[in-house]
Amino acid sequence: MDLLGSGIFKGMAVTLKNFAMTYFDRGRKERLPTVQYPEAGDTVTLFTRNFPFLIYDGEEEVDGMRCVACQICERECPPACIYIVKEKDENGKFVKRPKVFDIDVSVCMGCQICVEVCPFDAIVMDSEFEYSKEDRFGDLLFNRDELLKSNDYYHKIHPEEAQARDANLAAKKAADEAKKKAREEKAAAAAAAKAAAEKEASEKKDSPEASEPVAEEPKAEPAAPSENHAKAESEAKEKPAAEETPVEEPAAATDETEDAKEESSGGSEGKETSEEPEETAGSGEDDEKKAEEGEGVS
Amino acid sequence: MLVQFANWVQGELACSPALAKIVGILLAAVPLATVFALCFAFTTWLERKGLARIQNRIGPNRVGPFGLFQPIADGIKMITKEDIVPRSSDHFFHLIAPLLVLVSSMACLAFIPFGLGMTMSPIDTAVVFFFAILGMNTLAVFLAGWASRNKYSLLGGMRAVAQMVSYEIPLVLSAVTVVMMVGSLDTREIVGAQVVEGWATSENSGLRFLGQIAGWHVFTPWGFAGFIIFFIAALAETNRSPFDLPEAESEIIAGYVTEYSGFKFALFFLGEYIGAFAVLGLAITLFLGGWNGPNFQPWWSSDPHALLIPGFVWFFFKMFVLMAVLIWIRGTLPRLRVDQLMSFAWKFLLPLALVNVFVAGFLFHVAKEDRVWASVAAFVFLYLVAKGLSRMNQSDAPAPRKYHFAE
Ligand code: SF4
Ligand code: SF4
Numbered sequence: 001m002d003l004l005g006s007g008i009f010k011g012m013a014v015t016l017k018n019f020a021m022t023y024f025d026r027g028r029k030e031r032l033p034t035v036q037y038p039e040a041g042d043t044v045t046l047f048t049r050n051f052p053f054l055i056y057d058g059e060e061e062v063d064g065m066r067c068v069a070c071q072i073c074e075r076e077c078p079p080a081c082i083y084i085v086k087e088k089d090e091n092g093k094f095v096k097r098p099k100v101f102d103i104d105v106s107v108c109m110g111c112q113i114c115v116e117v118c119p120f121d122a123i124v125m126d127s128e129f130e131y132s133k134e135d136r137f138g139d140l141l142f143n144r145d146e147l148l149k150s151n152d153y154y155h156k157i158h159p160e161e162a163q164a165r166d167a168n169l170a171a172k173k174a175a176d177e178a179k180k181k182a183r184e185e186k187a188a189a190a191a192a193a194k195a196a197a198e199k200e201a202s203e204k205k206d207s208p209e210a211s212e213p214v215a216e217e218p219k220a221e222p223a224a225p226s227e228n229h230a231k232a233e234s235e236a237k238e239k240p241a242a243e244e245t246p247v248e249e250p251a252a253a254t255d256e257t258e259d260a261k262e263e264s265s266g267g268s269e270g271k272e273t274s275e276e277p278e279e280t281a282g283s284g285e286d287d288e289k290k291a292e293e294g295e296g297v298s
Numbered sequence: 299m300l301v302q303f304a305n306w307v308q309g310e311l312a313c314s315p316a317l318a319k320i321v322g323i324l325l326a327a328v329p330l331a332t333v334f335a336l337c338f339a340f341t342t343w344l345e346r347k348g349l350a351r352i353q354n355r356i357g358p359n360r361v362g363p364f365g366l367f368q369p370i371a372d373g374i375k376m377i378t379k380e381d382i383v384p385r386s387s388d389h390f391f392h393l394i395a396p397l398l399v400l401v402s403s404m405a406c407l408a409f410i411p412f413g414l415g416m417t418m419s420p421i422d423t424a425v426v427f428f429f430a431i432l433g434m435n436t437l438a439v440f441l442a443g444w445a446s447r448n449k450y451s452l453l454g455g456m457r458a459v460a461q462m463v464s465y466e467i468p469l470v471l472s473a474v475t476v477v478m479m480v481g482s483l484d485t486r487e488i489v490g491a492q493v494v495e496g497w498a499t500s501e502n503s504g505l506r507f508l509g510q511i512a513g514w515h516v517f518t519p520w521g522f523a524g525f526i527i528f529f530i531a532a533l534a535e536t537n538r539s540p541f542d543l544p545e546a547e548s549e550i551i552a553g554y555v556t557e558y559s560g561f562k563f564a565l566f567f568l569g570e571y572i573g574a575f576a577v578l579g580l581a582i583t584l585f586l587g588g589w590n591g592p593n594f595q596p597w598w599s600s601d602p603h604a605l606l607i608p609g610f611v612w613f614f615f616k617m618f619v620l621m622a623v624l625i626w627i628r629g630t631l632p633r634l635r636v637d638q639l640m641s642f643a644w645k646f647l648l649p650l651a652l653v654n655v656f657v658a659g660f661l662f663h664v665a666k667e668d669r670v671w672a673s674v675a676a677f678v679f680l681y682l683v684a685k686g687l688s689r690m691n692q693s694d695a696p697a698p699r700k701y702h703f704a705e
Contacts, residue, residue: 015630
């Protein structure tokens with residue numbers, strides 16, 4: 001038989017303890033976790049993630065951009081808050097770079113899906129704390145230049161993740177290089193064989209016919225990618241079958257190269273067939289090279 | 299000091315009694331209103347800080363040191379806010395209700411002796427008057443609920459009436475014991491009765507020290523039970539948690555203040571706190587020795603009645619301690635249900651208060667030498683009664699629900 005009203009006193013003791021402990025250092029951490037924000041700084045930890053940003057390597061913001069405007073993230077973003085327009089050079093040819101890359105952070109839900117699907121490690125999550133803006137609409141639509149942040153910054157906010165990504169990229173590059181080499185050897189062998197065959201053929205026929213089988217391949221392919229570029233996302237949803245290949249396993253190296261091939265072949269529209277094998281080997285490094293070339297041209 | 303000043307002014311104005319009277323009233327009322335408005339401001343700060351700490355927060359800390367000027371900022375906000383009156387409300391009563399709450403609460407303060415000779419309206423039926431005017435509070439709250447023409451306001455007003463009327467009975471009954479024992483309705487006499495006269499004027503300073511405390515009614519069995527009943531009923535009477543049903547946010551928005559905004563809301567708020575001060579002041583007067591406290595004779599004075607610490611300091615100290623307990627309770631106990639509220643008043647507090655009255659009457663007639671034994675017996679008896687009452691009330695609580703398919 002407990003004392004009358006002892007339940008109330010027990011409760012009062014609990015609140016009294018909570019009250020008193022906030023005044024002692026020992027209980028501070030647990031009982032008074034409030035951070036006095038503007039004075040005591042932010043509460044960003046290594047695990048903080050809020051909105052995505054685009055990485056660039058090296059010093060040049062735009063030239064070092066990893067993003068190749070493949071638009072996978074645009075298609076995958078659940079609330080559809082990414083908007084990408086590809087850049088074209090003066091010949092109307094697509095460059096592997098977004099001209100417009102907007103993220104509406106008022107819509108973005110920080111789900112990190114864009115980061116997961118990006119095959120080029122070009123978009124990652126930020127942990128910036130002070131995102132307050134004065135304008136409800138314009139300021140919350142982050143454009144490409146606002147989104148671009150250096151790889152060094154990424155290393156600063158999420159060191160381990162950044163290192164893992166860099167290692168991943170390096171491994172990919174090495175693999176691609178090896179593949180490229182193998183392919184070049186193959187191409188050389190093929191060229192040699194072709195040359196031999198051509199020699200034979202030239203004795204009999206004209207040259208154009210011989211080049212036809214090479215042109216066959218890109219002719220078949222542009223259909224799918226060009227559709228992708230032309231159609232809006234809403235339409236793309238109706239044709240999931242067409243989408244599935246790049247969507248499902250974008251992280252796999254083979255798919256990447258395929259993707260890049262699609263992009264490049266879509267861009268070049270089968271004109272530069274001779275360059276095809278080199279471009280298919282496209283990785284981040286290659287894109288850069290290409291971007292530099294493009295810069296040189298313009 | 300103020301008292302002396304007032305007396306001096308009275309002396310100067312002795313030639314025209316009417317003017318002297320008006321000035322006297324003003325001189326008493328203005329400091330009272332000012333001091334209690336300040337107390338109110340401080341209490342809101344105390345409440346917010348205390349609740350915050352209880353809930354492991356920091357609380358207001360931006361305006362002034364430790365956020366002490368927060369009430370001023372709040373006041374400015376309240377005054378400058380738009381005053382919205384519902385179109386279909388009864389404008390006159392809507393306006394008058396907050397004023398009535400404030401006026402009735404303030405008027406209650408007039409009967410509380412804050413110190414020696416510091417009773418604003420020293421009349422010999424102060425306790426009765428106090429409860430009579432406190433009853434006006436109920437009316438004002440119901441007026442607010444009805445005049446707003448809003449279902450939540452009306453519900454809040456109804457609840458307030460039911461609650462305040464129910465709890466007024468144990469409140470008054472517990473006060474009755476004190477009146478019985480002291481034999482006076484005058485608050486000054488009640489305070490005076492709580493000093494052990496022989497000790498308090500003795501030469502031994504230790505004994506005098508004790509004499510200021512030992513006589514408090516709260517140390518007698520009937521006083522102890524009475525104080526607890528009074529305190530609980532006071533919580534309900536002033537709509538404080540856990541009896542804040544009339545303004546239960548989770549059920550009826552803000553109850554009878556739903557349709558009030560801006561300065562009128564501030565008036566309600568102020569009136570409620572002043573009402574709490576008044577009821578606590580009466581509790582202090584009746585049970586906690588009023589303005590008496592452990593005190594010393596100042597070394598420069600030879601008058602045995604002179605006090606080093608002025609009486610009102612003790613009074614306000616006790617008031618803020620009780621206020622802190624109120625805040626503490628608010629931070630601890632969840633709100634009652636309406637049926638629990640009612641059954642608690644009628645089935646527990648009321649019988650206990652009645653028994654307490656009889657116990658007090660019994661003790662009044664016990665001879666002096668048997669006082670100690672009678673007191674112990676009375677303590678035990680009252681506890682057993684309370685325990686029995688709580689037992690009886692538990693029986694009609696539903697049995698704990700059995701879950702057949704859980705687990
Ligand atoms: S998925 Fe990556 S590379 Fe492709 S557009 Fe998005 S950020 Fe750029
Ligand atoms: S984090 Fe999620 S919502 Fe935000 S841009 Fe990336 S995919 Fe879209």
